[in-house]
Amino acid sequence: MRRSIALLGLPLLVLSGCAAPGVGSGAPPPAAPDQRPAFTQRADEVAARWRPGPQWRDGYVPLQDATVLGGDPGFTEETRAAFAAGWYRDQIAMPTAVPPQGSIRFPDGVLRVPLVSAADAYAQLDRGDPPPCDGRPRGPEPADATAAPGPDDPVSTTAPTPCIPLTVTSVRLGSAPVWTSRGRADVPAWLFTVAELAAPVARLAVAPRAVGTVPGGAADTGPLPAGLVAAQELRTVAADRLDYLVGVGVCDGAPTPLVREGPDVVVVGAAVVPATGPCTMQLAMKPVSVPLTAPLGDRTVLDVGSGAPLIVRTGG
Structure with a gap:
């Protein structure tokens, strides 16, 4: 498999990016000292276990x-x-x-x-x-629909x-x-x-x-260390930047995005300062952005949590 074996012997580069505009009220706090090494170790494990089949490089696998x-x-x-x-x-x-x-x-x-x-x-x-x-019809408005509402027609009092x-x-x-x-x-x-x-x-x-299928991530990576959160999906793939969503607790601090670049893969996630007081068990999706030191090219973007490739979701 082209270049992927080199991941076991070549160091990867770790960067911490800035949260996307609108996340938090100012510059996000830096990752805690014990979170960055944990991310590095986990990203190395994810990269080393990434073993896609031949269709990944020879066929058509949309992401x-x-x-x-x-x-x-x-x-x-x-x-x-x-x-x-x-x-x-x-x-x-x-x-x-x-x-x-x-x-x-x-x-x-x-x-x-x-x-x-x-x-x-x-x-x-x-x-x-x-x-x-x-009062909106399912289909197009009839050409002769010009009659004014009658006295018995319902009137909406809520926003459309x-x-x-x-x-x-x-x-x-x-x-x-x-x-x-x-x-x-x-x-x-x-x-x-x-x-x-x-x-x-x-x-x-x-x-x-x-159409080829997207393989899953490594099953034996285990749960993420405390203070690290997984990437959920990509929002924008640019030559020199990745925008993605991370899942955090609603009471956690602002996420600090983390990225580890290698010759074949780019591993992303984020660090957070977990909430210390009582909080509801809810997952909030937060947008973050990280710069890349080299053009992404055909490198695969992997989630540090599951080890699986991330899919670009544009939604609405």
Whole structure:
């Protein structure tokens, strides 16, 4: 396996980053003296146990949601909720023809893969209808719906609940940038034009039989040492920075993100000062950001808690 054996003999670099803007009321406190060495040891164990199969470097293993935004959508509160929930309505007949094979373009080569039809992609994109609420119809407004409300019509006294679907008006086969096990790739995708959004919604068009699965982490790493918390998901993957979420107790101090870089993997997590008084047993997701000393390239980002690869979740 390319380069991964070198992790056992090469030192990794540990950095502590700054919390993302909005986390805490000022500069986050530095990691406690006994937390950084614990993170280093754990990150070394996670990196040494990382042993993906050949498909990780030769096939197609996406590390991102199959639904991708094709630019800035110009979300409102309602359209953001609809996108996150998968509420769509189609105003066109979805093409059922399966196109010929497509090409995934990786930084290190091209892979030919089978595709799915637009109808199959839309069936995966659309996850149901929004609940009825506050007088909003499930479907488009009828052309003759001009009558004023009657005296017996209900009147809502609460704020409107986001419950509108997104209207698909056209579709075409194109591509979308996707984070994969081989770095960022250009992947065939069905691009759905949505009336309420300023950018298309892309659903990846690669047939399921050609999509590799993300392996789990090492099962024998054990629980995290006290004062360390796991990374939950990636939010942004940039060439020189990682933005991710960590899970902390609601009464814990602000998280200090930690990263350990190696030639094949980057291990991330965070340090916290645990609460000392009574607190409810709740997990809070906190955004953090760390700089990288070298471009991420095709290195895999691993969670220091589970040892598993992190997935990019864009949500709404």
